[in-house]
Every structure is written in structure tokens, then in C-alpha cells.
Amino acid sequence: MTTQTKASPAHPSRHPLLVYLSRWECLLVALIVVTSAVNSILSPYFLETQNLFRASSDFMEIGLMMLPMVLIIVSGNLDLSVASNLGMCASLMGWLFNNGWNIWLAAGAALVLGGMAGVLNGFLIARTKLPALVVTLGTFAFYRGIAFVLLGDQAARGYPSSFTYLGQGTLGNTPIPFSLALFLAFALIYGIVLHKTMFGCSLYAIGNNEEACRYSGVAVDQAKTIAFGLSGVMSALAGIILAARFGSTRPDIATGMELDVITATVVGGINIFGGSGTMIGAVLSLCLIGIVRFGMGLMNIPGQVQSLAIGFLLILAILVPQLGRRLSLGNIRLDRKTTILMILAAIVVAAFAGFFIWSRSLILAPAPAY
Amino acid sequence: METPTLRLSHISKRFDMTQALDDVSLDLYPGEIHALVGENGAGKSTLIKIATGVYRPDQGESVLDGQPVQIHNSQEAQAYGIAAIYQEPMVFPDLNVAENIFISHRGRGPIVHWSKMYEEAKAILAKLDVNLDVRMSARGLTLAAQQAVEIAKAISLDVRVLIMDEPTAALSAHEVAQLFALMRTLRSQGVAILFIGHRLEEVLKVADRVSVLRDGKLVSSKPRSEVTSGGIIRDMVGREIENFFAKSAVQRGDLMMSVRSLNKENAFHDISFDVYRGEVLGFAGLIGSRRTDVGLALFGVEPADAGKVIFEGEEQTIRSPRQALQLGIAYVTEDRRQFGLTMPMSIVSNISLPMLRRYLTGLGLIKRRDETATAEEYRQRLSIRTPSVKGVVEMLSGGNQQKVILSKWLNTRPQILILDEPTRGIDVGAKTEVHQIINELAAQGLGIILISSDMLEIMAMSDRILVMREGRQMGILTREEATQEAILTAAMGQNGSPAEVVQ
Numbered sequence: 001m002t003t004q005t006k007a008s009p010a011h012p013s014r015h016p017l018l019v020y021l022s023r024w025e026c027l028l029v030a031l032i033v034v035t036s037a038v039n040s041i042l043s044p045y046f047l048e049t050q051n052l053f054r055a056s057s058d059f060m061e062i063g064l065m066m067l068p069m070v071l072i073i074v075s076g077n078l079d080l081s082v083a084s085n086l087g088m089c090a091s092l093m094g095w096l097f098n099n100g101w102n103i104w105l106a107a108g109a110a111l112v113l114g115g116m117a118g119v120l121n122g123f124l125i126a127r128t129k130l131p132a133l134v135v136t137l138g139t140f141a142f143y144r145g146i147a148f149v150l151l152g153d154q155a156a157r158g159y160p161s162s163f164t165y166l167g168q169g170t171l172g173n174t175p176i177p178f179s180l181a182l183f184l185a186f187a188l189i190y191g192i193v194l195h196k197t198m199f200g201c202s203l204y205a206i207g208n209n210e211e212a213c214r215y216s217g218v219a220v221d222q223a224k225t226i227a228f229g230l231s232g233v234m235s236a237l238a239g240i241i242l243a244a245r246f247g248s249t250r251p252d253i254a255t256g257m258e259l260d261v262i263t264a265t266v267v268g269g270i271n272i273f274g275g276s277g278t279m280i281g282a283v284l285s286l287c288l289i290g291i292v293r294f295g296m297g298l299m300n301i302p303g304q305v306q307s308l309a310i311g312f313l314l315i316l317a318i319l320v321p322q323l324g325r326r327l328s329l330g331n332i333r334l335d336r337k338t339t340i341l342m343i344l345a346a347i348v349v350a351a352f353a354g355f356f357i358w359s360r361s362l363i364l365a366p367a368p369a370y
Numbered sequence: 371m372e373t374p375t376l377r378l379s380h381i382s383k384r385f386d387m388t389q390a391l392d393d394v395s396l397d398l399y400p401g402e403i404h405a406l407v408g409e410n411g412a413g414k415s416t417l418i419k420i421a422t423g424v425y426r427p428d429q430g431e432s433v434l435d436g437q438p439v440q441i442h443n444s445q446e447a448q449a450y451g452i453a454a455i456y457q458e459p460m461v462f463p464d465l466n467v468a469e470n471i472f473i474s475h476r477g478r479g480p481i482v483h484w485s486k487m488y489e490e491a492k493a494i495l496a497k498l499d500v501n502l503d504v505r506m507s508a509r510g511l512t513l514a515a516q517q518a519v520e521i522a523k524a525i526s527l528d529v530r531v532l533i534m535d536e537p538t539a540a541l542s543a544h545e546v547a548q549l550f551a552l553m554r555t556l557r558s559q560g561v562a563i564l565f566i567g568h569r570l571e572e573v574l575k576v577a578d579r580v581s582v583l584r585d586g587k588l589v590s591s592k593p594r595s596e597v598t599s600g601g602i603i604r605d606m607v608g609r610e611i612e613n614f615f616a617k618s619a620v621q622r623g624d625l626m627m628s629v630r631s632l633n634k635e636n637a638f639h640d641i642s643f644d645v646y647r648g649e650v651l652g653f654a655g656l657i658g659s660r661r662t663d664v665g666l667a668l669f670g671v672e673p674a675d676a677g678k679v680i681f682e683g684e685e686q687t688i689r690s691p692r693q694a695l696q697l698g699i700a701y702v703t704e705d706r707r708q709f710g711l712t713m714p715m716s717i718v719s720n721i722s723l724p725m726l727r728r729y730l731t732g733l734g735l736i737k738r739r740d741e742t743a744t745a746e747e748y749r750q751r752l753s754i755r756t757p758s759v760k761g762v763v764e765m766l767s768g769g770n771q772q773k774v775i776l777s778k779w780l781n782t783r784p785q786i787l788i789l790d791e792p793t794r795g796i797d798v799g800a801k802t803e804v805h806q807i808i809n810e811l812a813a814q815g816l817g818i819i820l821i822s823s824d825m826l827e828i829m830a831m832s833d834r835i836l837v838m839r840e841g842r843q844m845g846i847l848t849r850e851e852a853t854q855e856a857i858l859t860a861a862m863g864q865n866g867s868p869a870e871v872v873q
Contacts, residue, residue: 196735198726205723208712215671215701215709216724216778217692275714 024269024321028284031313032291039295046298053175055294057167057245060179061086061238061254063286065261066268067190068231070282073265074194075227076207076274077132081121082235083257084143089114090239091147094156094249103163111236117143118232122225140258147251157248167245179241186234191279199223207274263310264289267317289313312352319345373436375400375562376421376452376531381430383416383586390416391427392586398531398562403553405565405577409606409858410657410823412583414566418533421564422454423447448474451530453523457539457658459516463509467491470508471522494522497559498552514545521552532556533564538572539658550576568656570599570862582606603862607854620809622833623647626817627786629668632677637663638841641677645786645817650808652832653821655861660841661821662704665788668819669701670694682785695724698785702775702792704821706768710775713764717756718745720763721778748777752807769800776807787811788819793827805831825854839863 039046046052065082072079089110096106117139124135169178194200202218213220243249268285270277289310296306323341374397383391391413398404408414419425421432423441431438434450441447444454461470468491491504500518502511508519517537524532534553538546553563553576567573573580574594581591582605589605624647632641638660645651653661667674670688679686681697688694694701703709711720722729722741729737729744745759752773756766763774772792779787789808793801808831812818822828828835835852837844837860844860 192735198730198734198736201719201726201736202723205712205715205719208714209708211709212712213723215669215691215703217690217695218723219692275712 024317025278025281025284027320028267028269028281028288032284032288035288035291035295039291039298043295043298046295050175051298052294053170053177053180055297056180056290057177058294059286059290060177060183061242061245062257062260062264063183063283064186064234064238064241065231065257066264066282066286067186067279068227068234069261069265070190070268070270070277070279071194071200071203071227072132072231073262073270073272074207074274074277075203075224076210077125077224077227078136078262078272079121079228079231080133080136080258081117081139081143082231082238082261083254084140084147085114085117085232085235086239086242086254086257087147087251088117088143088150088239089236090243090249090253091150091156091251093240093243095150097159098154098156103159107163107240110240111233114236114239115229115233118235119225119229121232122228125228126221126224144251144255147253151249151251155248155250156243159244159247164244164247167241167243168247179245182241187279187283191283194279199226203227204275207271207276263314267310267313269317269321271321272318285317309352309355312348312355316345316348316352319348372399374398374433375435377433378417378421379431379433381417381420381427383420383425383427389586391420393430394583394586394588395430396564396581396588396591398564400530400560400562401557402578403557403563403565403576405567405573405580406583407567407570407573407580407602407606408583409825412606413586414583415535416586417583418454418535418564418566421447421531421533422452448527451528452533453527453529453531454533454535455517455520455524455537457536459513459520461508461511461516461519464507466505466507467495467502467511467519468504470519471504471526473523474527490526491522494525497555498522498525499555500552512545513540514542514548517541517549518552521556525556529561531562531564533566535566536568536658537565538567538569546572568658568862570602573602574599603855603858607858620648620812620833622649623815626682628678628680630678630680632664632667632674632679634663634667634672634674637672638667638838641838641843643836643843643846645819647815647817648812649833650812650818650820650831652828652835653819653838654825654828654835654857655823655838657823658840659838659861661838662790663841664838665701665790665819665821668694668786668788669699671701695782695784698783699788700779700782700784700786701788702779702790704791704794706771706775711763711771714762717749717754717759717761717763717766717774718742720774721745721748721781724778724782744781745777748773748781752777753803767797767800769796769803772796772800772804773807776804780811784816786817786819788821790821791823792820793822793824825857829854829857837861 036046065086069079069082092113093103093106093110096109097103121132121136121139124130125132128135166178170176171178171181194203202213202223205216205218206213206220206223210220239253242254246253264286265282266272267289268277268282270282292309292313293306296309319341323338323345376398378394378396381391381394382389394413394417396404396406396417406414406417416425420427423443423446426442432441433439439450441450441452447453462473465473468487471491471494472487488504495502495504495518498518498521500522502515502518508516511519521532537549541549553565556563565573565577574597577594579591579593580597580602582589582602584606625644626647627645629644630642633639641664643651653664655661663672666672668679668688670690670693673687673689679688681699686697688697688699691701707713712723718741721744726736729741731737742759748754749756749759754766754770754773754777756770763771766774776792792808793804796804805827808818808820820828820831829852832852833849835847835857837847837857839861840863844863847856847860
């Protein structure tokens with residue numbers, strides 16, 4: 001009998017350093033360096049630590065919700081209800097405070113409600129086998145509705161300063177905002193959870209092949225419920241921080257923020273179809289988005305125009321890893337699809353750069369006379 | 371004699387290592403029902419796919435009414451009047467009967483003439499003696515009615531050659547009778563029918579001519595009057611067991627698991643068997659015999675409705691894979707891609723997935739080094755050929771992927787290993803290696819259930835063979851009793867002892 005031994009399969013035999021440098025996370029670092037450099041040339045105020053730290057607190061609510069969103073998207077799901085959940089929890093806290101509750105008790109109640117709302121999401125998704133997109137689209141409307149039921153057209157205000165410290169205060173005499181420190185601590189914890197625990201590892205496996213996980217005895221439903229539960233708690237926490245930062249709560253608080261959260265996650269290189277991405281990538285992406293927005297804000301570029309730049313980033317975040325995968329799988333071939341992808345990526349980069357320069361020129365032009 | 375409507379002339383087709391078809395010629399005459407039978411993997415499906423243009427033959431040609439034709443895809447086949455219907459009817463559940471019948475029609479202008487379409491659909495169904503409301507949505511139809519719609523669809527395209535691939539597999543006896551009546555109507559209208567069947571009594575009932583394929587070769591092609599069921603089975607077997615890895619004798623150990631009257635609605639009924647330490651229990655049967663469903667029930671993926679499983683002296687109800695794993699039952703799936711592996715992840719991650727708990731530190735963090743060490747251990751033990759265990763599973767050949775799955779399940783330290791088609795789609799070298807592994811595992815005292823459609827593999831590897839047919843247990847044969855004739859006779863539902871049939 002002739003036994004043919006198969007040659008070992010083709011494997012990318014590229015220089016390890018090159019592989020490492022072509023990672024999306026490295027590209028994010030490079031983008032951060034470039035935008036910071038451009039920003040600091042264009043505006044003398046950009047590199048002031050005071051300014052940077054103060055600006056960072058604008059993104060911490062997004063960041064707090066982004067951390068569990070990374071877990072959810074890695075597992076191949078999506079949570080559209082985070083900002084509504086934030087609104088509901090903040091409104092509950094405000095309503096309880098208006099009715100004479102101690103603010104800290106009210107905040108505790110908000111955390112409990114947020115966790116329950118998240119677990120409800122996870123439970124519905126695991127039990128009904130419906131796509132997370134549909135389930136959380138439902139609770140997206142539902143939770144926001146409850147926020148309006150609780151507060152109506154009123155606002156809760158007059159929080160004590162010990163509470164507003166959460167959103168406005170800094171650590172001791174340093175310029176580091178409390179919310180930034182909180183975010184970084186949680187980012188570390190979530191990074192460890194995602195990359196070093198059984199729960200985190202099973203999320204990757206679920207995102208790659210849920211059926212194979214069921215066949216492997218992985219507690220799929222349980223993992224999903226935990227991830228959504230965490231998302232709920234973090235939404236409530238973000239709601240508390242946001243209310244403390246504003247010093248007041250209205251039922252429409254953080255409307256539309258879920259899109260910022262998902263954008264930050266995807267720009268961080270988390271595959272929207274699940275199964276890959278890193279926590280460090282997500283944190284870097286939040287940093288990059290913050291710097292781009294802050295830099296443009298410093299030059300009075302309106303928020304809507306800033307969104308354009310973020311849109312470019314998002315498209316780039318989807319294009320480049322695809323390109324990277326094509327180039328790293330086996331030998332580099334310039335087939336049609338790869339070429340198209342490269343051209344597209346080049347166009348987006350050029351458009352981004354052009355837009356950046358154009359937006360700066362708006363500012364450098366003499367201010368209109370009033 | 372008249373010219374055949376379709377002549378498949380000297381067709382050969384090769385896939386990598388296997389010669390799927392070797393110089394096969396088949397004539398389909400108008401007004402004749404031509405039955406084609408053969409074991410799993412004999413080449414029936416390949417032949418159909420060549421006739422309908424899905425595959426191109428390496429050698430040979432299709433001759434339509436005496437004219438050689440090149441068929442490149444199923445649209446072209448339809449244009450020539452060749453249509454195929456399959457085991458599972460492919461109807462669109464939300465469209466109505468008439469829309470389903472005319473789904474492939476194009477070039478009739480942008481406007482749908484509904485009334486005209488209903489008229490024509492009614493006319494076609496009347497021609498077939500089928501009584502169906504053409505405005506009814508296809509969702510509510512029985513399988514037989516759906517099949518009738520498929521046939522009507524073929525008729526609407528002026529079909530001249532109708533290929534039916536095991537159309538009776540999912541039908542009840544009554545529905546089969548209806549289908550046969552339909553086939554006879556078509557025959558009287560001059561359609562040439564190629565009927566692929568697994569049930570011999572049906573073949574003998576409906577066919578005018580019976581051809582037998584074995585290992586890609588046409589063994590016989592005779593008119594109905596000249597064939598007997600014994601003759602067909604004799605033609606279907608006859609492969610030699612040579613150059614085949616044979617199981618070495620292992621002393622049978624203690625009783626490990628007893629299964630009694632296991633039942634699952636719409637899948638299998640009254641399955642009973644014992645598994646001993648060190649024993650390989652083969653599950654033989656043709657496609658649709660529901661062997662995999664028994665495996666899935668024992669592993670808790672699709673739990674059984676009724677029946678007893680006694681594992682090491684205690685009665686157990688297995689409701690989930692987790693529970694099966696805790697008992698020590700592991701199941702290697704036949705569908706590597708869908709249920710077995712997470713393709714984009716590393717070999718290490720795939721192997722450790724079911725047993726991550728074993729690699730945790732006191733703080734609940736994963737010890738990557740231990741995980742990698744396990745993967746290295748299996749890489750050596752099963753000789754998985756890869757530059758690194760951190761490599762992605764997708765990059766491996768089929769045989770090496772199969773070894774990764776085996777590693778994954780061996781790492782759960784099972785007592786009973788259910789192997790579902792463990793050598794499907796892997797090359798000869800890897801196949802022998804997998805057989806060797808099975809042998810070693812049995813020698814170590816595992817109880818092994820081997821589900822395989824490869825008859826020779828089952829015969830070579832098993833100590834005993836349970837034969838299933840359409841969800842029913844036809845018997846358990848010992849190694850001595852298990853000749854190819856005996857297995858096939860049971861699997862095809864022929865009564866009487868194999869010896870009688872062969873005579």
C-alpha cells in the first residue's frame with residue numbers, strides 16, 4: 001500500500017516583527033501619535049496636561065460601557081440598549097433622589113436595576129434564540145420609555161458635591177479625573193477577564209462557532225447572560241458618572257450614545273461578527289477617538305463635522321484588518337479583491353488626511369467679522 | 371431498439387485520491403423507469419451531478435437524442451430537458467403552489483399574469499392526476515405534495531429526463547404509493563426516469579431496469595425480469611478487504627454501558643445495545659438510517675424521549691453535552707467544520723475548550739503554559755503535523771484537523787468515545803493513522819462506538835456491528851457473522867437470512 005504523506009500545510013512564514021507591527025493595535029498607536037503631533041502643531045493648547053485630562057472625562061461614560069461591549073461583540077452579539085439602560089438607571093436615581101432618598105442609596109438602586117436589565121437582555125437572547133440585535137432593539141425602546149415614565153419632562157438636580165465629585169472631581173491634588181482612574185481600573189479588570197479567564201476564552205470560542213461550543217459542553221447561555229449582565233451594571237455606573245458630571249439628570253440623557261460605544265469598539269479592531277479583537281485595542285481606539293474629537297473641538301469644529309472623521313476611522317477599521325488577513329494568509333498574492341481592498345483603503349486614508357487638512361484650514365482662515 | 375433520450379457515455383471522474391466514477395455508461399430510454407442502486411460512496415451522487423451539469427466529467431460525454439451535448443450548469447441541463455429532484459423537496463414555503471411551479475421561468479416579460487399562471491399550474495397538476503389548490507402556500511403541504519410540486523415544476527419545463535435521488539426516503543408508505551403512481555403517469559407520457567433508491571423492495575416494484583454501481587464502476591444493468599434482490603445485493607458487494615488496517619484482537623472487558631429501548635420521535639425507535647471496555651461497537655447502515663441521531667442522543671445534544679441508559683451500573687438521563695462529558699462520554703462529530711472545531715482559533719484553544727476548568731489557577735486565570743503543554747503532548751501522541759500548536763486549525767489538512775478533534779475529546783479522558791465518520795474526507799495515510807489510534811484506545815480499555823458509512827472500515831475495526839435501517843435496529847452481528855452481504859441485507863431491509871438471499 002502506498003501511503004502518501006501530505007506535506008505540512010502552508011503557513012505564513014513572515015518575519016515575526018512584521019506580523020506584530022501589522023497588528024491593528026500598532027496601527028492605532030501610530031494613528032494616535034500622528035494625530036497628536038498634528039494637533040499639537042496646530043494648537044498650542046493641545047498638549048497641556050490640564051486640558052487633556054479635562055477632555056478625557058467627556059469619554060469615560062462611553063469607555064465604561066465599551067468594556068463589556070467588547071465582551072459582547074467578541075461573543076458574536078450586540079447590545080443596542082446600553083444608552084437607554086443608562087438613561088433608565090440615571091432616571092431612577094434622580095427620581096428616588098427627588099423623592100427624598102439618600103443619593104448613594106439611589107445610586108445603589110440604579111446599579112441593581114442596570115444589572116437586572118442587562119440580565120434580562122441576556123436571558124431573552126439565550127432563551128428565545130433570537131438575534132441579540134432584535135432583542136436589544138426592543139429593550140432599547142423599552143428602557144428609554146421607563147426613563148420618561150420615571151422623570152417625565154422634569155429633571156433631577158441639586159446633587160450633593162460629594163456625589164458630583166464622581167463626575168467632576170480629580171484624584172487628590174493631581175489633575176487626574178476620578179472618572180478616568182475608574183475607567184482605567186475597570187479596563188484592567190476587563191482585560192484580565194477577557195484574556196485570562198475561562199469565561200473570556202469561552203466568549204472567543206462562542207463568537208467563532210457557537211454550535212461547536214455547545215458540542216464541547218461550554219455553558220453558552222450562561223456566558224451570554226453574564227456578559228449582558230455586566231453590560232447592564234456598567235451602563236448604570238456610566239449613568240451615575242454622567243449624572244454626576246452634569247449635576248442633573250433628564251430622561252433623554254445619553255440618547256444615541258450606544259452608537260458611540262459600538263463605534264469605539266469596532267474601531268478598536270473587535271470583529272463585529274465576533275471571535276476576535278483585544279481589550280487593549282478597544283482602549284486605544286477610545287483614546288484615538290478622544291484625541292481626534294478633542295483636537296477638532298479645540299479649533300471649534302462643530303460636532304457633526306467631527307463625526308465625519310470618526311466615520312472615516314470606522315471604515316478604515318473594517319478595511320485594514322481584512323487587508324491584513326489577506327496578506328498574512330499564506331503567500332502574498334495580488335488578486336483582484338486584495339487590490340480593490342488596497343485601493344479602497346488608500347482612498348479612505350487620503351480622504352481622511354484631506355479632510356483633516358481642510359478642517360484645519362477652516363480654522364486658520366481669518367475669523368469672520370461680526 | 372429506439373435511441374435513448376439520454377446516454378451517459380463512458381463517464382469517468384476523479385476527486386483527489388478517489389476515482390468516483392470509472393468508465394460508466396448508462397442509457398435512459400423514453401417511457402422507462404431506470405433504477406440505480408449502490409452502496410454509500412458507490413458514485414451515484416456524482417453521476418447525477420454530472421448528468422445535471424453540476425460537475426464536469428474527466429472523460430466521457432452526455433448524448434441527448436443521439437447528439438453529444440456539453441452541459442455546464444443546471445440551467446443548461448434544464449434547457450435540455452434534464453431535471454433532478456432530491457430527497458428533501460426544495461420548495462419555497464412562503465410562495466404558493468403555482469409560484470413554486472413556475473419559479474424557474476424567465477423571459478415572460480416584467481408583468482406577472484396571475485390568472486394565466488394559475489390556469490397553467492392547474493393544467494399541469496391535472497396532467498399528473500394531482501389534486502392541489504394552486505393558490506395554497508407551500509408551507510402547509512405534506513412532503514409527498516411538495517414532491518409533487520417539484521415534479522410539476524420539472525414538467526412545466528418540458529422535462530424529458532427526470533432524475534429522482536432517493537425521493538422516497540422521507541415518505542410514508544401511502545405517500546410512496548402516490549409517488550409511484552405519479553412516476554407511472556410520467557412514464558406513460560414518454561419521460562425517461564432515473565430512480566435512485568435505497569429500499570430494494572421499492573426498486574423491484576417500480577423499476578423497468580436496474581443498474582448497480584460499485585466503487586464507481588457499473589457492475590450490472592439488467593431488465594427487471596432478470597433481477598432478484600439477492601442478485602442485486604451480490605452485485606453491490608464484492609469488494610475485497612485487502613490492504614486494510616484490521617483491528618487487533620483485544621480482550622473484551624467489563625460491561626460499561628447498557629442502552630435499552632432508546633426512542634426518539636421522528637428519529638429512531640427501540641435501540642438496545644451494550645458497550646464493553648476495550649470493545650469497538652460498529653454502527654452500520656445506509657444514509658438516512660439515523661445512526662448519527664443515536665450518537666447525538668447519547669451525547670445529550672438531541673436527548674432521547676424514552677428508554678434507559680445504564681452507565682457503569684447506574685441509570686442516567688443525559689440531557690446535555692456537559693452532563694455526558696461529566697459521565698465520561700465524548701462524541702466526535704461527523705461535521706468537523708460546523709460542530710467540531712472553531713476554525714479560526716489555534717490548535718491549543720481547540721483542544722482545551724471543553725476542559726478549560728482544568729487549566730485554572732487559584733485566582734481563576736488560565737495557565738497558558740499548561741494548555742500549550744497538553745497540545746504538544748497530543749501533537750506527539752497522535753502525530754499532528756503542524757509547524758506550531760499555536761497555528762490556526764483552518765490551515766491544517768483534513769486528516770490533521772481530525773486528529774485535533776480526537777485530541778480535544780481524548781483530553782476529556784472519556785470512558786466511552788463515540789466516533790461519527792472519523793475518516794470521512796481524509797486521505798489514506800491519515801485514515802490508517804486514525805484506525806491505529808482507535809485500536810490503541812480500545813486496547814487501553816475505552817468503549818468505542820464507531821459510526822461509519824464505509825462498510826469495509828466498519829468490518830475491519832468493529833468487534834460487533836449494529837445495523838440500522840431508517841431508525842430501526844435490524845440486528846447486532848458478531849465479527850464472524852458480519853459479511854458484507856449480511857450487513858447490506860439488513861441495512862436494505864431484506865428479510866430472511868443472508869445465506870438464503872445469496873443463493
